[in-house]
Amino acid sequence: MVVELYLDLLSQPCRAVYIFAKKNNIPFEFKDVVLFKGQHMSEEFGKVNPLRKVPALKDEAFTLAENTAILLYLSRKFNTPDHWYPSDGQKRAKVDEYLSWQHTAIRAQGSKVFLIKALVPLLMDKPFPPEKLEGAIEELNSTLKQFEEKFLQGKLFIVGNEISLADLVALVELMQPVGAGYDVFEGSPKLAEWRHRVEEAIGKELFQQAHEAILNVKDMAAAAAQLDPQLKEKLKQLLQKNLK
Amino acid sequence: MGLELYLDLLSQPCRAVYIFAKKNRIPFEFKHVELFKGQQFTEEFKKVNMLKKVPALKDGPFLLAESTAILLYLSRKYNTPDHWYPSDIEARARVDEYLSWHHTNIRANAPKTMWIKVLIPLLTGQSLPPEKLQEVMEGLATSLKQFEEKFLQDKPFIVGSEISLADLVAIVELMQPVAVGCDVFEDRPKLAEWRNRVEEAVGEELFQQAHELILNIKELSNIQVDPRLKEQLTPVLLKMLK
Ligand SMILES: N[C@@H](CCC(=O)N[C@@H](CS)C(=O)NCC(=O)O)C(=O)O
Ligand SMILES: N[C@@H](CCC(=O)N[C@@H](CS)C(=O)NCC(=O)O)C(=O)O
Numbered sequence: 001m002v003v004e005l006y007l008d009l010l011s012q013p014c015r016a017v018y019i020f021a022k023k024n025n026i027p028f029e030f031k032d033v034v035l036f037k038g039q040h041m042s043e044e045f046g047k048v049n050p051l052r053k054v055p056a057l058k059d060e061a062f063t064l065a066e067n068t069a070i071l072l073y074l075s076r077k078f079n080t081p082d083h084w085y086p087s088d089g090q091k092r093a094k095v096d097e098y099l100s101w102q103h104t105a106i107r108a109q110g111s112k113v114f115l116i117k118a119l120v121p122l123l124m125d126k127p128f129p130p131e132k133l134e135g136a137i138e139e140l141n142s143t144l145k146q147f148e149e150k151f152l153q154g155k156l157f158i159v160g161n162e163i164s165l166a167d168l169v170a171l172v173e174l175m176q177p178v179g180a181g182y183d184v185f186e187g188s189p190k191l192a193e194w195r196h197r198v199e200e201a202i203g204k205e206l207f208q209q210a211h212e213a214i215l216n217v218k219d220m221a222a223a224a225a226q227l228d229p230q231l232k233e234k235l236k237q238l239l240q241k242n243l244k
Numbered sequence: 245m246g247l248e249l250y251l252d253l254l255s256q257p258c259r260a261v262y263i264f265a266k267k268n269r270i271p272f273e274f275k276h277v278e279l280f281k282g283q284q285f286t287e288e289f290k291k292v293n294m295l296k297k298v299p300a301l302k303d304g305p306f307l308l309a310e311s312t313a314i315l316l317y318l319s320r321k322y323n324t325p326d327h328w329y330p331s332d333i334e335a336r337a338r339v340d341e342y343l344s345w346h347h348t349n350i351r352a353n354a355p356k357t358m359w360i361k362v363l364i365p366l367l368t369g370q371s372l373p374p375e376k377l378q379e380v381m382e383g384l385a386t387s388l389k390q391f392e393e394k395f396l397q398d399k400p401f402i403v404g405s406e407i408s409l410a411d412l413v414a415i416v417e418l419m420q421p422v423a424v425g426c427d428v429f430e431d432r433p434k435l436a437e438w439r440n441r442v443e444e445a446v447g448e449e450l451f452q453q454a455h456e457l458i459l460n461i462k463e464l465s466n467i468q469v470d471p472r473l474k475e476q477l478t479p480v481l482l483k484m485l486k
Contacts, residue, residue: 050394051345062334069340076333089320090306096313101295103347150294 003074006031006048006056008040010220012107012172013067014055015210020071020168022206024080031058036223038231068099071165083162091159098151098158098166102173106147109140110173110184115239118180118217122224123235132243137182148190156197163201171198172210179214247272249314250292250300252279253457256355256416257311261299263446263454264315264412268324275302282470312343315409327406338403342395342410346417350391353384354417354428361424362461367474368481381426392434400441407445415442416454423458 005021005028007014021028033039033054040052049056049065057064057073064070075085086092116133147170151158158166174184174195185192199207213219227235249265249272251258265272277283277298284296293300293309301308301317308314319329330336360377364370391414395402402410418439421428429436443451 051390062337064337064341066341066344068344069337072340073333073337076336089317092320093306093308093313093317096316097308097310100310100312100343100347103344104352108348146295 001060003028004031004048004058005029005070006033006045006054006058008033008035008054009210009213010035011054012111012176012214013169015172015175015214016067016165016168017055017057017070017074019172019202019206019210020080020084020165021074022210023202024074024078024084026074026078026080036227036231038228041231068165068169071169075165084165084168086159086164091164094159095164095166099169101151102169105143106170106173109136109143110176112136112243113140113177113182114180116243117177117182118220119224119235120239120243122221123227123232123239128243140177140184144184144188144191148188152190152194157194157201163198167194167198168202171195175211175214179211179217179220181217245304248275248292248302249273250275250277250289250298250302252277252298253454254279254461255298256351256420256458257413258299259416259419259454259458260311260409260412261301261314261318263416263450264324264328264409265318266450266454267446268318268322268328270318270322270324280464280467280469280473282473285470285472285476312409312413315413319409328409328412330403330408335403335408339408339410342402343413345395346410346413349387350384350414350417353380353387354420356380357384357421357426358424358461361426362464363477364481366464366467367469367477377426384421384428388428388432388435392432396434396438401438401445407442411438411442412446415439419455419458423455423461 003021003026005017007018007030009015009018018030020026033045033056035054039045040049040054045056046052048058048063051065053065055065055067055070057070059073059077064073072085074080085095113133113136116128116136120128151166151170155161157163158170174191177184185195247270249261251262251274253259253262262274264270277289277300279298283289284298289300290296292302292307295309297309299309299311299314301314303317303321308317316329318324329339357377357380360372360380364372395410399405401407402414418428429439
């Protein structure tokens with residue numbers, strides 16, 4: 001049996017796993033878990049990941065959650081090219097450093113802008129005060145500054161001349177605010193050039209395909225309109241709580 | 245020049261790095277960065293970690309931040325016993341899974357107890373309403389439930405019968421609420437037994453030594469806090485006070 005990957009491409013960590021698997025010709029079964037339909041709450045998915053988050057992996061009896069753990073598992077099991085997770089001790093440490101830092105930095109701030117700008121208008125009865133979004137954008141911008149100064153510096157990629165898991169995980173997160181209409185690359189030439197390099201290293205076509213859903217706001221609106229009412233209520237509570 | 249570790253043992257990720265290095269007899273120079281004195285903001289430290297956080301590592305010209313990256317770097321460089329980061333692919337994935345989940349769960353919730361009970365009163369002279377602490381404890385309880393059910397299950401340690409980096413990173417974080425009187429182990433016998441096993445695997449003495457400072461945090465109530473630190477923390481505090 002091939003590896004099963006449980007994904008929804010609206011989710012940024014899912015796109016990282018998807019792109020990585022496709023790019024490396026890893027055979028897998030794409031298991032759709034449509035978040036907007038609440039499929040991650042199903043009994044069946046609970047057996048794969050009791051944390052009820054995507055991405056998740058199932059390889060025979062072995063199940064695994066968490067994007068970075070899945071990427072590392074696939075890189076080891078399928079022995080993917082060294083540049084993704086370099087065997088050089090210092091380079092590898094730099095990938096680890098980024099993958100650890102991003103959780104409470106790029107991932108946290110980028111998602112927040114996405115939630116406030118894209119999901120709140122679709123789901124909530126009344127908009128948030130504009131200061132909310134402004135505050136979130138300000139925080140994202142200071143995180144981006146750290147990203148450029150500490151991680152990217154003057155290099156082509158985070159660990160030097162080749163793409164690694166760190167670049168992949170970074171870029172999919174930064175496309176989330178872009179999908180919501182806040183272009184983090186505008187007015188930031190260094191970041192924009194890095195994005196081009198990453199897209200090229202992945203392959204434009206694969207990159208586009210993985211981002212089709214998130215970059216199509218109209219489809220997202222349509223999906224949100226069909227949301228199960230009970231789930232909508234739950235999501236509203238979550239948004240309210242997370243965005244305080 | 246040998247290995248330098250920049251640490252403040254009040255910080256939980258620093259304790260993980262400290263315990264790991266000591267336990268594995270890794271020779272290092274302990275560089276004390278006193279957070280309460282704002283030493284993380286000095287020009288000198290900024291050259292080591294421009295994110296201005298501890299822990300940080302300097303190994304010759306090589307610089308590294310982030311506790312998990314440092315732990316992994318040390319485990320490779322000093323070839324520490326396999327159980328810390330097992331070479332078995334599935335066991336290793338379990339460690340990675342925990343180390344990733346940790347950031348937005350245990351790590352996000354547990355330190356808030358310290359903020360509310362000690363740091364906010366110390367820095368602002370004000371206390372938060374009791375509902376705040378209750379809210380934080382509820383969030384922590386949810387994380388701990390997932391920790392027990394998904395990660396620990398009925399195993400002695402997160403990946404099975406031996407201690408790994410995952411257990412170490414988890415325990416140091418959970419000692420933060422303990423230090424301020426929110427004993428998360430009290431009504432959780434399974435968790436308490438796991439803690440005993442982890443302490444034993446680390447060595448009681450080393451564990452105590454690493455936690456001495458934090459377990460006496462209340463004595464710090466008359467400490468002089470660096471004004472720059474106050475300034476830096478004000479926005480964070482204001483957000484919490486809301
Ligand atoms: N740290 C996890 C995060 C996974 C995560 O937050 N997934 C989101 C989508 S981006 C999800 O499944 N959310 C569903 C929910 O929380 O109900 C990872 O990197 O895999
Ligand atoms: N994700 C980082 C977190 C490091 C961190 O947050 N360190 C805190 C102490 S626990 C710090 O240095 N704070 C100083 C400050 O923010 O001014 C790690 O695991 O190393």
